[in-house]
Amino acid sequence: MKKVVEIVDVIDTAKVYTELNHVESGGICVFVGTVREFTNQEQVIALEFETYRDMALKEMEKIADTAIEKWNLNKVVLRHAVGEKGVAEPVVIVGASSAHRDACFEACRFLIDTLKETVPIWKKEKFKNKSVWVSAHP
Amino acid sequence: MKKVVEIVDVIDTAKVYTELNHVESGGICVFVGTVREFTNQEQVIALEFETYRDMALKEMEKIADTAIEKWNLNKVVLRHAVGEKGVAEPVVIVGASSAHRDACFEACRFLIDTLKETVPIWKKEKFKNKSVWVSAHP
Amino acid sequence: MNVLFFGIAKDIVGSSEILFSDEEAKPATVAALKKDLIKNYPEFLKLKTLAVAVNSEYANDDVTLSGNDEIAIIPPVSGG
Amino acid sequence: MNVLFFGIAKDIVGSSEILFSDEEAKPATVAALKKDLIKNYPEFLKLKTLAVAVNSEYANDDVTLSGNDEIAIIPPVSGG
Known part of the structure; x- marks a missing residue:
């Protein structure tokens, strides 16, 4: 399978x-x-992620397809976590696999930059005394 | 430990x-x-890597230190394999960990580019009927 | 007509879903929906952006809405 | 004086190590060593680059060599 696009509770970075490959x-x-x-x-206690799952998966598929086409990739992974994540926990993993390194570096940067711009996922930063939806306000 | 610099027989990508982190x-x-x-x-059967180990580790340490200093990294890994590696096997893994993504992307690119330029490791491409030291001749 | 709310939009309206019953005056376009929302919940004006998705695709202001559409209010995204 | 050979350099000289005994005329600098090598093994002229390391550090042509140095011939590297 050329692309893996998933929203999961816990990201397994090892696989x-x-x-x-x-x-x-x-x-x-x-x-x-x-x-x-x-x-x-400010000390962050946790991040809480929520998503509009159907749309998020559609947008992630679009990003994967665009990258495969543009950089002639052999494999792509886009995987985002939802729910509450503590300090140092992984929240997103994206990857690209190509014949040469220029393509996979550029594509990987595109994957994460575009995911952050277009995929309907929202995170709330939880501090000791407050919670803030990130990037909501100017 | 801020940096991991190693030459190994087999690379464990999972760790x-x-x-x-x-x-x-x-x-x-x-x-x-x-x-x-x-x-x-041309179909490659295997790559065979050899190294001048003491010097290679010194050069890899220099690359790690330069990157940590330049991009204010929290962690760096530079790990290269030696011996014979078959198709799709990992031969090198480098990584950078930083507060924001610009730094880790730039640093990671620097790590692999500089490793390929300065670290005394040599690879021989093994084809069906011949073997070639890569990049030896103009 | 079914409208979904996420992230800070959910907090602003106090609900993750609002159903417009057939009897009510339903907004005919994305632009009209946004106008209604802002009228009822002025907090939306303070957001950096406010997008609308129709059937899980981003929709421009001039897209028309029908009773069977799944509509979602998309406040500024912050994944990753 | 002990000289190590790696990669294609090892194939050219047919050995991974050459010991210069004290009696022999030993090259005094990196430049002299390269000159001796090329004289004895013209194949080195065909390489893209030819570097020398003294005590596991890259050494310029003007670096002087002493009997206790570990010297290595570094053909074009190709790691990664």
Whole structure:
């Protein structure tokens, strides 16, 4: 299967290389987004993710297809977590597998940048005394 | 430990994410180089890697230190395999872990590009009827 | 007509779903829906962006709405 | 003086290590070593690059060599 597009409760980072492995690939580039402990000097207790699942999967499929076409990729993975994630936990993993490394690096950057722009997933930062929907306000 | 620099017989791709995980990191970028089945339409049976180990480890340490300093990384991994590797097997894995994704992408690219330029490791491509030291001749 | 709310939009309206019964005056377009929403919940004006999806695809202001559509209010996304 | 050979350099000289005994005329610098090598093994001229490491660090042509140095011939690297 050329592309893996999923929304899951828990991301297993260990299996992504197996998913991206391909006899015609010389390069695999993977990005993992994780929960940072501090945002603007404030301690984050957890991030809470929610999604409009049907639409999010559709948008993630579009991103995967665009990248496969543009960079002639052999394999693509786009996987996002939902629910509450603690510090250092993975929240998103994207990866691209191609003949040469230029393509997989560029494609991997495109995957995460576009996912953040268009996929209907929302995160709330939970601090000790408040919760904030990220990027909601100017 | 901030950096992992190793030359090994077999690369375990599954553990790199654990090595790069850090509470101050929001982004982890990993590149894996694997053996492609075809080079210029010729079928590759295996790649054979050899190294000048002491010097290679020194050069890999320098690359790690330069990247940590330049991109303010929380963690770095540089790991290369030696010996004979078959099609689709991993031969190198490099990764960078940073607060934001710009830094880990740029650093990861620097790690693999510089490794290929300066680290004394040599690969021989084994075809059905011949073997060729890669990049030896103009 | 069924409208879904996510993220901060859900907090603003206090519900994840609003059903417009057939009797009610239903907005005919995406633009009209946004106008109604902002009128009833001025908090939406404070958001960085406000998008609408019709049948799980982003929809421009001029898209017309029908009773069978699944409509969703998409506040600024923040995945990753 | 101990000189190590790797990759295609090992194939060219047919050995992974050459020991210069004290009696022999030993090259005094990296440049002299390269010159001796090319004289004895003209195949080295065909390589894309030819570098030398002294005590596991890349060394310029003007670096002087002493009997205790570990010297290595570094043909074009191709890791990754």
